[in-house]
Amino acid sequence: MTVNLLDFDLEGLTGFCEGMGEKRFRAVQLFRWIHQKGVADFDAMSDLAKSLREKLRGAAEVTALAVLSQQISSDGTIKWLFDVGGGDAVEAVFIPEDDRGTLCISSQAGCAVGCRFCSTGHQGFSRNLRTGEIIAQLWFAERFLRHHLHSDERVISNVVMMGMGEPLQNYGELLPALRTMLDDHAYGLSRRRVTVSTSGIVPKMDLLSQDCPVALAVSLHAPTDALRDKLVPLNKKYPLIELMAACERYLEFAPRDFITFEYCMLDGVNDQPEHARQLIELVQAYGGARTWCKFNLIPFNPFAQSGLKRSSTEQTLVFARVLSDAGIVTTIRKTRGDDIDAACGQLAGDVMDRTRVGERIARQRTIVLHPLATHQPTVQET
Ligand code: SAH
Numbered sequence: 001m002t003v004n005l006l007d008f009d010l011e012g013l014t015g016f017c018e019g020m021g022e023k024r025f026r027a028v029q030l031f032r033w034i035h036q037k038g039v040a041d042f043d044a045m046s047d048l049a050k051s052l053r054e055k056l057r058g059a060a061e062v063t064a065l066a067v068l069s070q071q072i073s074s075d076g077t078i079k080w081l082f083d084v085g086g087g088d089a090v091e092a093v094f095i096p097e098d099d100r101g102t103l104c105i106s107s108q109a110g111c112a113v114g115c116r117f118c119s120t121g122h123q124g125f126s127r128n129l130r131t132g133e134i135i136a137q138l139w140f141a142e143r144f145l146r147h148h149l150h151s152d153e154r155v156i157s158n159v160v161m162m163g164m165g166e167p168l169q170n171y172g173e174l175l176p177a178l179r180t181m182l183d184d185h186a187y188g189l190s191r192r193r194v195t196v197s198t199s200g201i202v203p204k205m206d207l208l209s210q211d212c213p214v215a216l217a218v219s220l221h222a223p224t225d226a227l228r229d230k231l232v233p234l235n236k237k238y239p240l241i242e243l244m245a246a247c248e249r250y251l252e253f254a255p256r257d258f259i260t261f262e263y264c265m266l267d268g269v270n271d272q273p274e275h276a277r278q279l280i281e282l283v284q285a286y287g288g289a290r291t292w293c294k295f296n297l298i299p300f301n302p303f304a305q306s307g308l309k310r311s312s313t314e315q316t317l318v319f320a321r322v323l324s325d326a327g328i329v330t331t332i333r334k335t336r337g338d339d340i341d342a343a344c345g346q347l348a349g350d351v352m353d354r355t356r357v358g359e360r361i362a363r364q365r366t367i368v369l370h371p372l373a374t375h376q377p378t379v380q381e382t
């Protein structure tokens with residue numbers, strides 16, 4: 001079987017090259033061709049020894065994912081649906097902003113956590129993506145965007161693991177992908193600009209803090225165990241007291257001095273001012289006296305089987321105000337790229353189901369409420 005070179009971080013590729021009797025610097029050259037220049041054809045790797053190119057041919061390849069659909073919004077947001085075989089598809093979304101380009105990518109086909117408000121959760125778990133399939137989303141998007149925007153410069157400056165799946169339940173495959181994102185011989189992203197979003201797999205958060213401490217976002221969604229048990233079933237295994245302690249431990253190694261809590265606003269479920277006050281109590285019990293977290297309020301993206309509704313804008317603003325008045329920086333994601341959502345509904349059956357992850361990501365812009373500010377929220381490109 002041919003080896004997919006996208007499955008390797010630099011260490012892995014070095015091992016592979018050494019196994020073929022090649023030195024480490026050859027692996028570095030190869031790694032740069034693949035990830036920095038986006039080249040898949042060994043013959044085009046002009047400064048690579050001919051003997052190595054011959055060895056590679058037949059033994060290895062750079063395996064891209066097949067694109068099932070690509071939608072470009074008028075605001076520049078681009079959504080790709082990739083075929084990962086066996087009837088599974090995963091999604092990546094590029095969100096351009098003035099000072100950055102963010103790519104949101106998937107870590108699994110489906111998800112086993114089964115959050116009530118998440119269509120991926122309702123779909124169930126299909127399988128883990130391989131390292132090569134995770135990194136292929138970035139490899140493809142960066143290559144496409146440079147061509148599309150006629151750019152020689154890097155286009156993607158930030159990566160968020162907020163697509164389909166729970167990244168920390170695919171830790172073994174995630175780690176080499178993260179290392180490749182950070183590697184100066186590959187994408188060279190700073191640890192502050194790569195974010196892992198998790199529903200709270202406590203032991204894996206600790207591992208990540210040691211192995212590759214990138215920025216962390218934790219999907220909180222509720223201030224109490226009673227409510228979180230219902231929304232994020234994993235809470236029964238890792239209740240809030242353990243999750244908060246794990247966040248506190250992570251902070252010591254985190255590239256930023258805060259952790260982001262994601263909070264999906266569900267009408268009449270978790271969106272009352274009382275919930276906001278409980279959240280303040282919860283976070284103030286940790287992190288010492290300092291402000292150590294930010295809240296990102298996400299408007300719920302409804303889907304038929306959920307039986308849930310999106311909180312009103314007024315409710316969301318009141319909720320945000322309670323948090324920000326307590327000194328907690330709170331952002332509200334606002335939708336964007338509506339035109340490609342419409343097109344999304346035209347995708348066929350099975351595929352349509354799997355596009356909803358991207359819908360909620362693709363339509364985002366952020367409103368930032370500054371702590372204690374009295375003025376109206378400002379829209380900020382973050
Ligand atoms: N599994 C990880 C990362 C993928 S989900 C996690 O749960 O953090 C990325 C974010 O989208 C999470 O914060 C998740 O709670 C949120 N989300 C899921 N379904 C949503 C929906 N229907 N509407 C809005 N946000 C949703």
Ligand code: SF4
Nearest residue numbers: 111113114115118121
């Ligand atoms: Fe999985 Fe995240 Fe969806 Fe929960 S919100 S089901 S953890 S993808």
